[in-house]
Amino acid sequence: MLNFAGVPAELQAAPQHSWEQFEASVLAQQLTHPRDLLPASISAETFSLQLTRALVGSEFIAKTCAVRPAYLLEQIASGELFEAWGEDALAPFAAAIQACTGDNELDACLRRFRQKAMIRLIWRDLNRQDSMQSITAELSRFADTAIALAADYHYRALQQLYGTPRGRESGEAQPFMVLGMGKLGAGELNISSDIDLMFTFPEGGETDHPSRSVGNQEFFVKLGQRLIKSLDTITAEGFVFRVDMRLRPHGQSGSLAMSFVGMEDYYQTQGREWERYAMIKARTVAMVGGEGAVQRERARQQLRSLLQPFTYRQYIDFSAIESLREMKGLIARQVQRRGMNLDVKLGEGGIREVEFVVQVFQLIRGGRDARLRQRKVTVLLPFLEQENYLPAGAGSSLLEAYIFLRNTEHAIQGYQDKQTQSLPTDAVGQLRLAWVMGFDSWEAFSAQLSLYRQRVNSEFKAVIAAPDEEDSVDQKALDFWLGFWEGSLQGEDALQALQAQDVEQAEALLKAIGDLQQSRAVLAMQASSRSRLDAFIPRLLQTLSQHSLAGKLAPLTMAPVFQRIAPLVEAIARRSAYLVLLVENPTAIQQLVRLCAASPWIADQLAQYPALLDELLTPESLYSPPDKDQLRDELRREVLRLGWDDLEGHMEALRYFRSAHALRVAASEVSGTLPLMKVSDYLTYIAEVVLEHALQLAWQYMVARHGRPTHSDGRVDEEPDFVVIGYGKLGGIELGHGSDLDLVFIHNAESACESDGQVAIDNLTYYTRLGQRIIHILNTQTISGKLYEVDMRLRPSGNSGLLVSSLVAFEKYQMNDAWTWEHQALVRARVVAGKASLGKQFEAVRYKVLTRARDLDELRREVADMRRKMRDQLGSGAKSERLFNLKQDVGGIVDIEFMVQYAALAWACQAPGIIQYTDNIRILGSLEEAGLLDADSVSHLIAAYKAYRSTGHRLALQRQEAVLEGENHFVEERAQVTAIWDRLIGRP
Structure with a gap:
């Protein structure tokens, strides 16, 4: 019945095999052959051509009909297939x-x-x-x-x-x-x-x-x-x-x-x-x-x-243009970040841009013109042209392109009944798509597709392009700096020219420029990309010069800041769209210089993840961190178009989300717009929002494979009966740049029951795999790095214990088997994601454990012993009397944390309010309110703790360890902390 006339030879084998399987199934199931079912309205030859095209173009049809031939035969017999x-x-x-x-x-x-x-x-x-x-x-x-x-x-x-x-x-x-x-x-x-x-x-x-x-x-x-x-x-x-x-x-x-x-x-x-x-x-x-x-x-x-x-607003809402531009920018960044230019929906000049053109006019004028509230793009495009919203010819041109793009999308999706809009990259797939679309070759199809996408993108840009801005760049200054880059100014002439401009460390700057010119990444650039680099470097040097003269690079000069930015230039040399972004946005270059001058850590982040350059376009958001609800909303928009089965897409979205907001935190911190406590709050919020989404992503994965856990009374878990407990800095709302996450997983399922899916597993295994999936999402090294390092050693019995504990087992362990240091850790533990009701039960267990009466002499001895072991292992010790490890040395951060934990364990039985919070600052405040620690001691400890952490953050942004050299660092603070330690706990 197949007719391969005009079908390329490479596309014939698969449909022939599928047809043979179909005929075998018809015979085995004793069904009527399709040639005997054809209605009078269609000839055998026409049917043969249609059948061939369907089997060539759709593996879904071929496989489905081979297994269930009756599905096709019924529609042939009724004529439904042909009308x-x-x-x-x-x-x-x-x-x-x-x-x-x-x-x-x-x-x-x-x-x-x-x-x-x-x-x-x-x-x-x-x-x-x-x-x-x-x-x-x-x-x-x-x-x-x-x-x-x-x-x-x-x-x-x-x-x-x-x-x-x-x-x-x-x-x-x-x-x-x-x-x-x-x-x-x-x-x-x-x-x-x-x-x-x-x-x-x-x-x-x-x-x-x-x-x-x-x-x-x-x-x-x-x-x-x-x-x-x-x-x-x-x-x-x-x-x-x-x-x-x-x-x-x-x-x-x-x-x-x-x-x-x-x-x-x-x-x-x-x-x-x-x-x-x-x-x-x-x-x-x-x-x-x-x-x-x-x-x-x-x-x-x-x-x-x-x-x-x-x-729809009841006025002509031109303010919508700005929000649409922002959405356009978000789409463009997603496409760029995920390499989606092969995507006929989201890529440049794709289906989404046509829809965007239509919806711009709907949002702006739909409140006044009810005719614009029509939902169909194919109806609105001619109307927009007819009513002069679009220039003459633009509506019909976009409609033609839109139909071609949608037909292409259908041809891609109809092949395997998969939700994808990506063009094939294999030769056979490309030939199949081209043939289905009516072209003899991939080259011919690709050329036509490119033409339509260029047409769409041109109209798209015309509709929502930002108004032209006056060129704020001094062309004479650019020409001056171009001479150093292109080589017309070299040697002594170049050195004298820089010195005449009062450029400090001129030799170092010339060397840095030369090193970049001779780098492998720059030498390997194609001509078009090199021209973009040649436009960028003079603008970079000019901006550096302006900041230097204004004192904005202090205490650095142009040379070290240029050296910090050079790795970023090398990283984007082959992705010159980023160079265009910088050339066309002077604000972005200014923010780049400002931030890299302030922090080599920021420079490293940008070089490692160039997509973060997008964040430099909007200083108002770069230096204005969102609250937790806004973070949730932003992440929700980032992943809105991703199916739950697209694990890789979600993981990349989460990594960009975390990196972008880490950059915003750092930018706000070095600019002085965000105080220390808010920095930690923001970093903690980011982690919590990521964990919430990772839990939901892992849950959807488990539900798709194993259904939902059940209970003996017939109930089914519609949401995970599971919580993520944050310990350490996460639990204490004190995350820093690069902090790992100390986590414990707890569930409340009945171990004797199992899930309700086709592949059922017992509840304990179910929640263990859920926990493993969360760790996989967080820990896996992708092209964008890891989300977080995860440390699970604080779970009951440490590395030898179960990955996920039931609440009952957790309580039993804490009450009967846990060491004192584990109760110290529990002081800083809190629920950061998961089921609210189970979270309250966990809080009740934490309260019960921490408010137990304890032998204070024994508690002091155990806390002091643990502190000594940590200091011996991790502190500066005898290495140098001139070194001070902010965290581990005597009078440092951990001494303060241990005193807070000791006080909580010692006195929670008589003043339960002191364990209401998990962060050190508020626990110290609670100790003062309860009359358990005098105001001077609390004041000294809080001041020292903030000072240490602030310095630690600053050192992290400078890529330096939290170890200070010299004898004059925090002398008074260390003495005060040590004196309070000796009064409260004493030395072992």
């Missing part, structure tokens, strides 16, 4: 779902119809039987139907258990509403797309069951969970749609379903600009339950009225 869906096309789907009598039957039925629908849509797409617009509309229609049918089934099932949810004020039965976002909302769903959803309901209240009533929110959360499971879970028959709920209010930490009041409050008080962008395409794709059609329409209109003021 557009009519109004009743999905009626059999609805009837089959409504006939289901159990969840397993429902899920299997959804997946069977999904497989058949995908075969049909990919077939028709590859054979161009329908336009791109029709394919996306039909797929969206199928998604709407699948969501509505599954939601209705689960609504009725929950109604049997809990009754009907009714409004507190109205008494009416409440409908469950599903909002489709993104391409689903626009009715432009692509092949193998995930679906972005939100769940809402009009009114709070409770169900009307006489004995098992629950709150409306609980009812609809359960409904949402069941709906997601039916759509998203991968079974032997695949999945229906990958479901992404992260666009809902508060993201993944928010409730799965929210009432209208809650939605309105969130968007009025906390809604972000990027959420306006997302809300443009929001559409009610399903509504089940309620009082009937009239009430449902009323609810639909009420929700639209609630969301519209947030999405």
